[in-house]
Amino acid sequence: MEQYIIxxxxxxxxxxxIGGAKNAALGILAxxxxxxxxxxxxxxxxxxxxxxxxxxxxxxxxxVDRRDRxxxxxxxxxxxxxxxxxxxxxxxxxxxYLLGALLGKYKKAEVPLPGGCNIGSRPIDLHLxxxxxxxxxxxIQNGSICAVAQALKGRHIFLDTVSVGATINxxxxxxxxxxxxxxxxxxxxxxxxxVANFLNSMGANIKGAGTDVIRIVGVEKLHSTExxxxxxxxxxxxxxxxxxxxxxxxxxxxxxxxxxxxxISKLLEIGCDIEEFDTAVRVKAPARLSCANVKTxxxxxxxxxxxxxxxxxxxxxxxxxxxxxSIFENRFKYLDELARMGAVSKVEGNTAVISGVEKLTGARVxxxxxxxxxxxxxxxxxxxxxxxxxxxxxxxxxxxxxxLKLRGLGAKxxxxxxxxxxxxxxxxxx
Ligand code: UD1
Numbered sequence: 001m002e003q004y005i006i007x008x009x010x011x012x013x014x015x016x017x018i019g020g021a022k023n024a025a026l027g028i029l030a031x032x033x034x035x036x037x038x039x040x041x042x043x044x045x046x047x048x049x050x051x052x053x054x055x056x057x058x059x060x061x062x063x064v065d066r067r068d069r070x071x072x073x074x075x076x077x078x079x080x081x082x083x084x085x086x087x088x089x090x091x092x093x094x095x096x097y098l099l100g101a102l103l104g105k106y107k108k109a110e111v112p113l114p115g116g117c118n119i120g121s122r123p124i125d126l127h128l129x130x131x132x133x134x135x136x137x138x139x140i141q142n143g144s145i146c147a148v149a150q151a152l153k154g155r156h157i158f159l160d161t162v163s164v165g166a167t168i169n170x171x172x173x174x175x176x177x178x179x180x181x182x183x184x185x186x187x188x189x190x191x192x193x194x195v196a197n198f199l200n201s202m203g204a205n206i207k208g209a210g211t212d213v214i215r216i217v218g219v220e221k222l223h224s225t226e227x228x229x230x231x232x233x234x235x236x237x238x239x240x241x242x243x244x245x246x247x248x249x250x251x252x253x254x255x256x257x258x259x260x261x262x263x264i265s266k267l268l269e270i271g272c273d274i275e276e277f278d279t280a281v282r283v284k285a286p287a288r289l290s291c292a293n294v295k296t297x298x299x300x301x302x303x304x305x306x307x308x309x310x311x312x313x314x315x316x317x318x319x320x321x322x323x324x325x326s327i328f329e330n331r332f333k334y335l336d337e338l339a340r341m342g343a344v345s346k347v348e349g350n351t352a353v354i355s356g357v358e359k360l361t362g363a364r365v366x367x368x369x370x371x372x373x374x375x376x377x378x379x380x381x382x383x384x385x386x387x388x389x390x391x392x393x394x395x396x397x398x399x400x401x402x403x404l405k406l407r408g409l410g411a412k413x414x415x416x417x418x419x420x421x422x423x424x425x426x427x428x429x430x
Contacts, residue, residue: 002417004392005413007413010381010411011246011249011285012249012409012411013410020043020070022050023191023234025050025053026053026097027192029097030095030101031172032198032202033057033101033102034176035202038073038074039226040226042071043228044070045235048393049397053088055088061081062079063076084110089113093117093122096111096165097169099131103136104176107148109145112145118394130183133155134173135152136149152173153179154217162185162186164192167186167192175199176204176218180215181215182213182215188211188212188298201226203223204216233263233303234305236263237260238374240267240281241310242381243285244272245312246378248284251282257277257280257281262300262306266294269290270310270313291314291318294310296325297326297327307331308331308371309375311323311338311375315338315354316343316356318356322353325352337366337368340364340365341365343360360379360382362385367391367392369394370397373391373392380413381406386426
């Protein structure tokens with residue numbers, strides 16, 4: 001089993017190139033099968049979630065031609081099956097986007113019901129509510145969601161909770177429904193807008209993505225397109241916090257600074273200097289970070305996917321901070337791991353009180369999930385001594401070449417496969 005081994009205490013310096021947004025890619029890949037024509041997708045991140053999604057698509061008959069690591073040509077003309085296997089949904093929840101895509105195109109789809117996951121129970125009732133409103137009959141049989149419709153009809157749909165997944169899934173199905181759909185209380189995340197832009201480039205008629213209300217006029221057919229995915233704001237934010245926590249000076253390149261506003265505002269609050277350019281942001285850390293309170297919220301609020309990263313920063317900041325997680329119920333597990341590195345915190349319900357310590361010390365920890373795992377890497381980079389991180393398969397779901405990019409910034413980190421390799425690393429880094 002691969003592990004990351006880190007010798008902490010080196011300030012990160014230099015420039016790092018950010019890849020395409022994983023969460024946008026997952027929606028866009030699903031949407032791409034809604035046409036029988038070829039679709040070229042560029043700036044595709046080469047991460048595990050994307051690769052599993054492509055495997056799930058191959059399984060139902062989608063032609064996948066990987067041009068290079070970051071571009072793929074897809075063709076959904078020969079789809080012979082509308083049932084996704086459990087093996088894929090287990091590995092990647094977002095393969096449920098194929099439900100909306102297949103339902104829109106073929107008026108039927110079957111996808112295993114995703115269970116809970118490490119960050120919470122994550123129901124998908126709103127996705128199903130939307131499909132039903134469009135006229136689909138939705139049943140749960142033998143652990144799978146079966147959605148079937150004679151015809152999908154545009155409707156007025158109000159989402160009870162702001163949900164990225166439900167917004168994207170319903171938007172895809174409604175793109176090929178008859179007539180007008182209005183979705184209210186939509187998620188406004190940049191990747192919702194990216195999926196809408198992608199569908200529009202295939203001939204869909206979607207207006208208002210990025211606001212609370214999305215209006216869609218259904219079309220009969222979608223067509224071929226070429227599309228480049230937006231940069232990953234969470235990958236960017238992770239490197240920005242890595243700079244902040246290690247006393248570094250890092251420029252993240254190929255980003256859309258507007259998408260990073262909430263992250264930038266918190267970095268400023270905890271004492272960092274920020275310089276914004278057209279497609280880059282530079283973060284300079286202070287001698288010691290300051291405490292701050294933070295509450296996760298749907299976009300444009302502070303992202304839940306950046307909560308563990310700021311939690312690590314606050315664990316080393318001067319003073320006591322309060323972190324409120326308002327999106328998922330189980331997103332503080334990393335604090336138990338961080339305690340092994342000397343952090344001091346107390347969790348009550350959806351709130352964590354973090355008392356900053358002067359320094360963290362290296363320890364052996366496990367990645368509880370994707371973003372929490374990335375946050376523990378940041379902790380290891382900042383800590384004194386050696387940190388070993390287990391279960392990095394979670395981290396590899398969403399970060400391309402994480403250790404390589406960090407080494408490019410001067411970090412002492414290696415991905416190792418055995419005790420022997422780990423010992424060799426320790427010998428090398430001294
Ligand atoms: C997406 C992101 C994930 C991010 C999250 C919040 C992808 C692939 N994943 O997840 O990285 O952390 O947005 O920004 O894009 N909810 C319901 N019923 C539903 C759907 C959601 O109650 O049918 C609730 C969820 O439990 C959660 C909240 O709504 O409390 C927001 O979840 P949602 O925005 O749907 O998250 P995902 O799309 O799963």
